Amino acid sequence: MSQISRGAGKALDLFDLRADTPGTKNRNHLNNAGAALMPSAVIDAVTGYLNREGEIGGYEAAAEAGPLLEGAYDSLATLVNCARDEIAIAENATIAWQRAFYSFSFGPGDRILTASAEFAANYVAFLQVANRTGVSIEVIPNDASGVLDPDALARMIDDRVRLIAVTWIPTNGGLINPAAAIGRIAQENGILYLLDACQAVGQIPIDVNALGCDILTATGRKFLRAPRGTGFMYMRKSVVENLEPAMIDLYGAPLTAPERYTLRPDARRFETWEKNYSVRLGLRAAVDYALAVGLDRIEERCNHLSSQLREGLRGMRAVSVHDLGAPLASIISFTVSDWDSQDVMADLTNKGINVSVSPPASTPLDAFARNLPPVVRASPHYYNTEEEVDAFLEAIAGMGA
Template sequence: MTMDIAALRRDTPACASFVHFNNAGASLPPAVVVDTVVEHLRREAAVGGYEAQAEAAARLEAVYGSVARLIGADPGEIALIENATRAWDMAFYSLRFGPGDRILTAQAEYASNYIAFLQVARRTGAEIVPVPSDESGAVSLSELDRLLDERVKLIAITHVPTNGGLINPAEAIGRRARAAGVPFLLDACQSVGQMPVDVEAIGCDMLSATGRKYLRGPRGTGFLYVRRALLERLEPPFLDLHAARWTAPDRYEVRPDARRFESWEGYIAGRLGLGAAIDYALGLGLPAIRDRVVALAERLRARLAEFPGVTVRDVGAERCGIVTFTRAGEDAAAVKARLGAQAIHVSVSTAAGTLLDFEARGIPDLVRASVHCYNDEPEIDRFVAALASG
C-alpha cells in the first residue's frame, strides 16, 4: 500500500511548524482526533457531562470494537483505562504470588513495571528473574527455555522497550508461555500503533497499551486486553460500582467482562478521541504504517552512522521506529536542548527508565529520536543538519 504522505501531513498541521521525532513519547494527533475531543468537550459545556455522555453512548461503545479490531480480540476482552501503566498495573496486581514463585522478565524491562515487580516480591517472597539478552540484544529464547519451569507464575515482557530500537520476539515467547501454561503479560505501549499487533498470533494473555504514543490518540487514554479464558480467574486490585455490582449487604458480584478492570469515572472525550485515532490508523493499515516507519528509521540510522562522533545505540535483529544514539563530548540532555532550539523534538532516555539495560551496556544516557508515518525524508535531512551545526 502506498501512503499519501502529503495528505498525512495536511492532517497533522503542526508538521509545518517543527520536526517531531518524539512519537514514542507522544505523537502529534491527526485533526480528526483533535476535533473529536474538542467537539465532545464543547457538548459537555453545552448540555452537561452526563447528558453529553448519554448522547455519545453508541459511539463510546464502538470504541471497544475499534480496539478489538486493532489487536484481534473480542470487545468483551477490552477495558478502557486512563493510561498504559495503570492498565498494566490492573492486570499485574490481579495475579497472586507466593514465596518462591518466579516472574520472568527482560533485561530491558521498563522501570514502572520493574518497580511493581519489586513491590510484589517484597510483599510476597516472589522472585524476579530477568531473562538474559541474546547476542542481538533481544530476550534470549534459549535462556527463556532454560528458566521456564514449574516455579514460573508469570512472563512479563515489554514488546518494544523504551530505548534501543529493538522488537522483542513476542510470538516466540507466547508459544513458550502457552506450552508451559504460564500467563503472559505483554507491555505493548510502544508497539501498538506502529506495527500490526495480534493477540491471537502473539499468544499473550494480557496486553496493555496507551493512546498517546504511536496510536496518535489523546493523553490520558489507554486500554487493557485480558483473554476471556483468564478473566474469571482475575479479580482486580480495586473495584467500584462499575466493575462490580453490590447484590446484598455482605456480597458483590464482579462483572463478567474485561470492564471489571475499569472504574466508573472516565475521560469521555478522550475515549472518543482514542476511538477516532484507532479508526484512523486502521484506515491507513498497520502494515503500511510499519513499513513506512521502519524505512524512515533505517534512513535516519544510516545518516547518523555517517556522522563523526555519533554512535547509533540500537540493538535487536528486528528494529522499529525508535532510533537511539550518543554523541561524543555532548550529553543527551544538551543534544535535546540544542535540537529543541531549532524546532526539532526528541527525548532523552536514562538509566532511570531501564536500569538493567543501561548498566549492562555501560551507557549513561541516550538521545531518542522516534519517527512516525507522517514524518518525511526532508525532516531527516533537517535533523542531521541541525545535529551537525553544534
C-alpha cells in the same frame, strides 16, 4: 508531497496525512515514541465532546454519545484482533498494566521472568511485590545481538514460574523482543504472559492470538496518535473469568444484594465508573484513523524512515548509536561525543526539531548492564518526510563539526 507507494494496496498520501496533522506546520516532530502528533480527527473528537459537555452537561453529553463511546471497544478489539469483551480502557498504560499485575497472587518460591530492558515502572512493581510476598524476579538472558533469547527462556521454565512479563519494544531504543516466540513458550507450559506493547501499538500490526499473550497493555499517546491520558488492556477471556481485580468499584463489580457483589463477566471489571469521556472518543478516533491508514503500511513507512535516520547517524564519526538487535523499531537512541544529551535535545529544539532524552532510570537493568548514559531518542512516524529526517541529520552533523 504526492502519493508514496509502500507495497500492495492504496498508496500513502503524504500530503493528505500531513494536512490532517496540524502540528506538522509548526515542528519537525521526531518524538513519536514520547507523544505523537494527533490528527485533526482526534482533536475534533475531544474538543467537540468537551464543547457538548459545556452546552448540555456532563451526564447528558455522555448519554448522547453512548453509541460512539461503546464503539471504542469495537475499534480497539479490531486493532489487536480480539473480542470487544476482552478490552478494558484505562487512564494510561501504566494503570492498565498495574490493574492486571496487582491482581495476581504470588508467594515465596514463585518466579516472575522478565526482560533485561524492562520498563522501570513495571520493574519497580516487581520489586514491591517481591518485598511483600517473597516471589523472585529473574531476568531472561539475551542472545548475542542483545535481544531476549527464547531458548534461554525455555531453559528457565519450571513449575514455579507463575508469570512471564516482558516489554515488547523498550523505551530506550529500537530493540524488538521476540514477543510471539515468548508466547509459544508460555502457552506450551501453561504460564500467564503479560506483554507491555506501549511502543508497539500504532507502529506495527498487532494480533494477540498470533502473539500468544494472555494480557497486553498499551498507551494511546505514542505511535497510536491518541491524546495523553489514554491507554487500554487486552485480557484473554479465560483469564478474565478467573482473575479478580485488586480494587473494584460499583462499575466493575455491581452490588447484587446488600452484602454481595458480582464481578462483571468482561474485561471491564478492571475499569471504574468515572471516566474521561472526551479522551476516550479521541482514543477511538485515533484507532480508527490508524486502521484506515493501514498498520502494514504504517510499519513499512516507519521502517523506511527509521532506517534512513539510523544509517545517517551511523555514518557520523562523533555519534554512537545504541540500538540492539534486528529487525529494529522506529526508535533510534544515540549520543554525540562531547555533548550532554539534554544539550543535544535543547539545540534541536531551538532548530524546531522535537526529540526526547531517555535516562538510564527508564530501563535500569539494561542501562546498568551496558553502562548507558542518558541517550537522545529520535522516533519518526509515517507522516514524517525524508526531508525532515535530512534536516535532523544535518543538525546533528553540525554538532560534530
